[in-house]
Amino acid sequence: MTSRKTSQTMKPATAAKKLSVYLEATPAEFQEGVVSRDELNALQADPPEWLQELRRDGPHPRQVVAARLGVSIGALARGGITEPLTTEQIKALKAEMPEWLEHERATQAEVRKEAARQKEKAAQQANPAQRRR
Template identity: 60%
Template sequence: MKPQTAAKKLGIYLPAAPEEFQQSALTHDEFNELQHTPPEWLQELRRTGPHPRPVVAQKLGITIAALKRNDMDKALTTEEIKALLEDQPEWLRKARTALAQQREEQSEGSEG
């Protein structure tokens, strides 16, 4: 498995991973080992970031498209995400509300 694929599946930002991880392909057994018993570097990266766009969007409760529209289409640390959530700019409040409404409409549509 290519490092880029492994990073995506692990939910980590590849450029922040150790050089050894970035440069070598993984077998499925090695990948499974990382998932089941993550080394300290992986635990720390998941805890503090920087996080890739899908993780940033999920933690902020918005879509990746909303990140792009607001020039926030970049890796952010956990601390940066917390700061945005604590003092939400207008664009973030609107994006969070829009996604919540969209999800609510989808769940209502699936109940009928």
């Protein structure tokens, strides 16, 4: 008895997350079907016009909005941003630079700085020969 290899599939929400796009902005046929691993790979390798447009103009999901603003997803919630934003809205928010965004960006910079320090410390502990003198 031979077994046929079945293609791995995922829900549209999972595929949208992997593509970094807002599911509700995708075409209906994408939202209503299932996406195979091969289809996902094809979308990533040669994105159709709708995917290129979504990635360029939005609306963008929270993780993309947070990354483009240089803050965490939690910071968006604290700043009152609960809806997806378009690229233009993100640019406008950056230009406006409200106090909450300035504060959250500074906090995020500190978090990154501390993470880098911890990583360096761990590397030095792993290899004592690299310790600073």
